[in-house]
Amino acid sequence: MTTEEKRSLTAREAAVKMLLAVCKDKQFSHVVKGKYLDKIEEKRERALATRLFEGSLERMIELDYIIDRFSKTPVRKMKPAIAAILRMTVYQLRFMDKIPAGAACNEAVKLAKKYGFSGLSGFVNGVARSVARAEEIPYPDAEKDRVAYLSVKYSVTSTIVEQMLAQYGAEISERIFASFLQQEESISIRCMTHVIPTNEVKKRLSEADVTIESGYYSADALRLTRIDSPERLPGFSEGAFYIQDESSMQAVLAAGLTGDERVLDLCAAPGGKSLMAADILTVSGNGTVEARDLTDAKVALLNENKARCHINNVTVRRADATVFRKEDEEAYDVVLADVPCSGLGIIGKKPDIKMFMTTDQEAELCVLQKKILGNAVRYVKPGGVLVFSTCTLNKDENMGGYEFLKKECGLQPESLEQFLSKELWTDSTKDGYLQLIPGVHKTDGFFVARFRKGKR
Amino acid sequence: MALRKIRTLGDPVLQKVSKPIAEVNEKIKELAYDMLDTMYTANGVGLAAPQVGVLKRIIVIDVSPEGNKPIVLINPEIIAMSGTQSGEEGCLSVPGKSGCVTRPNEVTVRGYNLKMQPIELTGNELLARALCHEIDHLDGVVYVQKVEGDLHDVAVQED
Numbered sequence: 001m002t003t004e005e006k007r008s009l010t011a012r013e014a015a016v017k018m019l020l021a022v023c024k025d026k027q028f029s030h031v032v033k034g035k036y037l038d039k040i041e042e043k044r045e046r047a048l049a050t051r052l053f054e055g056s057l058e059r060m061i062e063l064d065y066i067i068d069r070f071s072k073t074p075v076r077k078m079k080p081a082i083a084a085i086l087r088m089t090v091y092q093l094r095f096m097d098k099i100p101a102g103a104a105c106n107e108a109v110k111l112a113k114k115y116g117f118s119g120l121s122g123f124v125n126g127v128a129r130s131v132a133r134a135e136e137i138p139y140p141d142a143e144k145d146r147v148a149y150l151s152v153k154y155s156v157t158s159t160i161v162e163q164m165l166a167q168y169g170a171e172i173s174e175r176i177f178a179s180f181l182q183q184e185e186s187i188s189i190r191c192m193t194h195v196i197p198t199n200e201v202k203k204r205l206s207e208a209d210v211t212i213e214s215g216y217y218s219a220d221a222l223r224l225t226r227i228d229s230p231e232r233l234p235g236f237s238e239g240a241f242y243i244q245d246e247s248s249m250q251a252v253l254a255a256g257l258t259g260d261e262r263v264l265d266l267c268a269a270p271g272g273k274s275l276m277a278a279d280i281l282t283v284s285g286n287g288t289v290e291a292r293d294l295t296d297a298k299v300a301l302l303n304e305n306k307a308r309c310h311i312n313n314v315t316v317r318r319a320d321a322t323v324f325r326k327e328d329e330e331a332y333d334v335v336l337a338d339v340p341c342s343g344l345g346i347i348g349k350k351p352d353i354k355m356f357m358t359t360d361q362e363a364e365l366c367v368l369q370k371k372i373l374g375n376a377v378r379y380v381k382p383g384g385v386l387v388f389s390t391c392t393l394n395k396d397e398n399m400g401g402y403e404f405l406k407k408e409c410g411l412q413p414e415s416l417e418q419f420l421s422k423e424l425w426t427d428s429t430k431d432g433y434l435q436l437i438p439g440v441h442k443t444d445g446f447f448v449a450r451f452r453k454g455k456r
Numbered sequence: 457m458a459l460r461k462i463r464t465l466g467d468p469v470l471q472k473v474s475k476p477i478a479e480v481n482e483k484i485k486e487l488a489y490d491m492l493d494t495m496y497t498a499n500g501v502g503l504a505a506p507q508v509g510v511l512k513r514i515i516v517i518d519v520s521p522e523g524n525k526p527i528v529l530i531n532p533e534i535i536a537m538s539g540t541q542s543g544e545e546g547c548l549s550v551p552g553k554s555g556c557v558t559r560p561n562e563v564t565v566r567g568y569n570l571k572m573q574p575i576e577l578t579g580n581e582l583l584a585r586a587l588c589h590e591i592d593h594l595d596g597v598v599y600v601q602k603v604e605g606d607l608h609d610v611a612v613q614e615d
Contacts, residue, residue: 001500001501001517001547002499002500002546003582023543024540024558026559080542081605114608116604117605
């Protein structure tokens with residue numbers, strides 16, 4: 001066999017390969033990016049490939065809607081490579097001002113030939129040029145079919161549109177969908193205060209001309225504006241900070257750690273919550289964290305992050321959270337259960353979710369979540385605390401888990417208000433849970449709930 | 457070192473099913489080393505015996521970037537596969553061409569090494585692709601039969 005693997009790729013070739021890997025082979029977008037972007041030598045080409053890939057993925061439903069208006073063969077019946085080429089081309093035509101239409105179309109034809117579809121290059125050319133010539137392309141009529149309109153306008157599957165409309169109502173749903181498409185203004189980091197004090201991190205970053213704001217909802221969090229590669233910032237390699245969305249920080253804050261607790265993080269990778277808990281415990285006591293996850297790859301990631309942030313009080317272990325471990329029974333003061341979920345809250349970061357998540361998968365996840373939560377409850381010492389969190393907006397999962405813990409496991413929900421910033425207080429925080437909503441809060445979508453286990 | 461002649465598409469030997477190897481004698485060892493030399497010289501990542509005109513079930517593979525991790529497998533059999541990957545594939549028997557083929561993303565293969573000891577090997581991505589591609593040769597299958605779309609000329613680096 002021979003292979004082209006070692007050859008470097010052009011931006012458009014790489015974008016098509018990445019789209020194929022996600023759409024056809026169902027690989028995760030962040031994994032695919034890691035695999036292909038390195039193969040592009042020039043920085044500008046790499047940036048173009050990233051934009052083409054992420055943009056085409058993020059707008060795929062709208063792109064398919066446009067293509068279907070000009071193509072006799074609907075996108076879903078096309079050969080995957082042709083679909084990928086057309087999506088990427090139409091993205092350039094409709095969403096990128098700086099690329100001349102002719103160039104986008106020519107490149108599409110070249111790519112089709114390169115992929116061995118000489119016979120279809122005329123078809124690709126025809127569809128691409130018709131889209132290029134077309135003026136305004138109207139969305140489906142909002143009055144007649146609200147779901148179709150929202151689905152195309154925000155490129156979210158109608159399944160998710162219907163679900164969000166039913167759970168959040170029209171206004172909030174639209175704000176959520178819009179936020180998924182918005183470029184994130186800033187990334188948040190949490191300073192590893194046991195390594196370097198937050199003020200010092202701030203000083204070093206501002207000396208490197210980074211625009212910094214304080215965290216909106218959490219102490220020791222910073223917001224950095226317009227950062228391309230945070231890994232290259234001063235302090236990163238020394239472990240002065242960890243990149244973590246402020247939403248996930250709330251799960252650790254909700255645990256209300258004081259310093260000497262024994263903490264278990266059941267689904268820990270990549271490790272933000274475990275490291276944050278460990279940092280708090282190091283600064284104010286002698287507590288320890290046990291961080292677990294399911295696969296070797298995740299365990300490796302945990303170890304890498306732990307080493308970088310100079311954390312000594314975390315033990316990393318590979319373990320399946322769905323399997324009950326007798327030796328852990330009633331062994332922990334605090335258990336963090338950030339369970340696997342549908343991820344609807346982080347669609348802005350992982351756009352593949354909004355294309356591929358189904359209600360069947362969500363139902364399966366609910367079952368898995370309850371299995372993990374059932375074990376988590378048994379690991380908490382009598383009188384100890386359980387924090388349940390997800391990165392989804394789906395109420396079936398979030399409130400389903402909440403009710404399960406309260407009613408079936410007999411845990412007592414506890415108000416979050418003494419732990420969280422006042423700006424996050426809502427009607428529900430007194431009842432022990434908080435739903436963060438992108439477009440409403442300046443975070444990813446996230447759910448956190450706090451419970452206490454009764455004393456015997 | 458001896459290079460063997462690589463048979464190209466059209467040669468009927470590529471369509472034939474190869475016979476299992478009963479014992480590893482000097483001839484088989486020489487064949488294996490010649491196949492490795494031939495593969496490295498032609499910048500390939502895998503070669504099967506029928507490609508050098510020998511209808512025996514033996515393949516050689518090396519997918520490492522440095523070209524220093526040769527694998528020799530006798531009587532290889534795929535015993536498990538999972539996932540899919542679609543990507544460009546070429547073949548030393550079809551020079552200058554490539555095409556898109558979908559393969560499993562991970563395969564486990566059982567076979568024998570040159571000491572005729574049983575070995576089991578699990579590979580993913582490029583290695584999985586190479587294993588499938590070479591084992592196909594032993595059954596008279598060339599990747600062009602599995603190409604999605606047309607075969608095309610290997611693109612010369614643009615710009």
